[in-house]
Amino acid sequence: MSKKDRYLKSPDLLPVSHAGKKISSFGFMIMWVGMAVVLAAFAIGGAGVQSLPLGWVIVAGFVGCIAIGLFITVIGDIGIEHGLSFPVYMRAPFGTVGTHIPSVVRGLTASFWFGINTFFGATAINGILFVLFSFDNWFLCFIIFAIAQLLNTALGIKAIERFADLAAPIIIIISIWIYSTLSGRALEQGRDVWVWVETPVTGVAATTAFFIIVFSVMGFWATLAADIPSISRFIKAPKYERNWLKRNKSSLLGSVVAMPLAQTFIIVIGAVSYIAVSDYDPIVALQEAAGGIVLVILLVMIVFAQWSTNIAANLVPAATIFSNVGGPKVPYWAGVFMAGIAGTVVQPWNLFDILIPLLLIVGGILSAIVGILFTDYYILRKRRVNVHDLYNVKGQYRYLNGFNVAGFIAWILGGIAAYFLANYSFIVGFIVGGGSYYLLAKYWWFNKYKQSEIEDPDDEKYLGITVGRDWDIEEAEQKEQTILPNISSTEKNV
Template sequence: MTTASDPRTGADRRPRNHLLEESILPVRLRHRTIGALGFVWIWIGMAVIIATFQLGANGVAGLPLPVVLLTILLANAALAVVMTLTADIGTEHGLSFAVYLRAPFGTLGTHLPAVSRGIVAAIWFGIQTYLGALAINGIVEYFTGFSAWFLWYVVFGLVQIVNTAMGIKAVERLAAVAAPAIIAVSVWMYFTLEDLARTQGQNIWTFAGDTPISAFSLFVANMAFWSALAVDIPNLTRFVKTESGARSFARRNKNVFVAQFVALPVTQTFVALIGAVSFIAAGDWNPITVIQGQSSGFTLVVLLALVILAQWSTNNAANLIPAALTFVNAGAPHLAYKWGVALAGVVGTLAFPWLILNNLFTFLGYYGALLSAVGGIMIADYYVVRRRRLNVPALYQANGQFRFSGGVNPAGLIAWVVAGGLALWQLEYAYLVGLPVGFLVYLLLMRFWIVPRHPQAEITSGFSDEYLGTSAGQEWAYDEATGLRRVPAGSDIAVSREDL
């Protein structure tokens, strides 16, 4: 690849590719450093968030505790199936969520669902940072009498932004420290609350609330809870260690399974249990408030430290990384990853998350409905339309096969509008409506309308293995001379920053 220069200034006159930026290139196998345990720690850190307490409390307000726990466990196990299907996009091709969406939505159309998800992630960052700031303020106020939660919001937000901007290894290191501490304090919280319930004559296992709620609606609400990560989990799995040449889906994703099928459901269920016990013991879904009202000194500091760690570890992996990558995808090559992380922090703050917190589950329901449709579209595109083959170099070509009609794939947008609209209309059943309808509508439109008019190389090749990555012992690599191409795993090809 040659570079044209201005003879008077020597400046590079070649137009920069708006689809290229280093942080959204496919991740090489040598850079996939997160092992099975590391991914488990990340998931535990993400799953312990205050909003989960309310899920358990809402359930036990009308259902027996064993039914609540079983429902939440099964809902998260079902979601893990969806999440593991989309996770293969990261383990097979090393791609981020927003870049992959160029296939079902087009190189321009990707920005609608991707940036929507990015904004939601940024808002979640703001919510979590606000909760962490309240905890920091509680500690400082206890010892000094000084109270200024917004100051701590800014400080805590900046610390998280810097930590996430340092890269995936920094995120993994934090999770490895935070997760065990979070588990220990969570266990302590459970026994503290269970003892409180017993002293008040309440048996948590036989408690019966009188609020009308069905196990089915609780099941759907829990699926919506992680609907965002169910679609953008490739942002993380592209950094998870995988075996080159592993044709088997199970072998290729073995380091993903324990985290998503065990760590997520078990942790989510246990945290919901704490919220349920808090409601039974004190009529308040928030155990932080309940225990804080009865604690002082070291106990109070430990409790609030849990809040800070939980929000921090969740924000890094579940909110800042997804938001940053969607913003980088939209602003490439001018917006680098570290500035994408900073932008996520700004957007999350400008959304006034402390106000959204008062209507959290309405917020969860609406965006969960829309993202359920995206999940169905991704699964249909990856597994049925393309059979896991993907013309990855074309994802970075403005005039390649993923340009479709002016950069937009109508099949993706129509399927998203139809399925997302139906999911919003049937909000109580949102995830169970949006995902299958998105899958079916997209599949039909691609097969009978788009593919005949816009040939896709991986399909016209007869689904050749030339369009596979990890499972074929290959990986996608970029250099200045040849651009993006498939090379044998471990090949010595370096990325040229100057060409991005």
């Protein structure tokens, strides 16, 4: 087999077998507790209480979390059913070469978030060391903290789950303590966190403010909604289970139960932080509201939270994507360090105020990909996938020189719509991207490039765990190599 033929078959990107699925229901829920503690969530809470009471901010945040959690679970079935990662399945709607363009956009976005969260965690570490030892060098803290996260992620999904098991209870306990500390600080200033609003709005303005919170939450997690298969392929699921809810139970418990509870509480902390000191950044607020060993303990939570978020939500997806682009020469662990380098060279400490708004815009634009994935997987292919051809450079997903033009046109249309309607970017991008892809693929592109699973919708051929199948690409390849010489020999004899 030529190097070109091996390009799509990096060992780290082959389908995960049923035995290789290591994350339990509880494990995935615990991972979400860590992933939910992000700077953007604090910012959403802080912005929300400038216009609405805390109670309405909580409702809006929870609605947004439930909604995006459902989208995450729906797309996550690609990993549950077939054991496929995000960049590998993207070969279906974008082509074996085309997959690299939207995938790299997502990979760089994840890398930049890694840099931002590492900077956030590094400032907390620096604060701890300053209180304990009068040490003050945030950049050294950044480098050490980044290396620790990269090594943890490079060790694989089980090491990530083990860290989440350690970090989650610490995050929960200290988060409650942070809320108590900051709400106490607010009361000292005569501000009841459940009543105080900086600039109250009513009527249409209040409705708009409510939905901005909802779609801000959805827009932020749009990136993970797209590449959740890179994580969900490791989640345990029952074989031969045709009921979608039962098959995706573990994914639902994590994304629709654990995530909304944890994420909404983090939004609350950002809101209370703003009420207490007019700054949604809890590190700033804590340094004003607490001191000594109490401050150290509270900052420990910030460190663990950024660590948990980065390794699962940013480094795993980015590393998988970079490994897909590089082929067999770029193993998963190398992709991890590439993501770390990319997230550092942008210098998030200098571009902080610009980078977060930019990444939220990019997240909205990527929402079109969620719509395209949904349409391709559920509506057109009806969950059936010709998985072997995803790893074949000459297979059905090669399309036009490796590009699915329908996917790119749909992404551009959905991305433009999401950009110009930024406050509602997720739902706009999803509908426009998914709708235009359906029309273009069904009535144009797939008439030119026939898709086996659409032409012959056979469950036994094209479903995975539902029919008890493990997609073994290497085994199929070996059989093919054995059969071909036998055919040649027979032809010679004839």
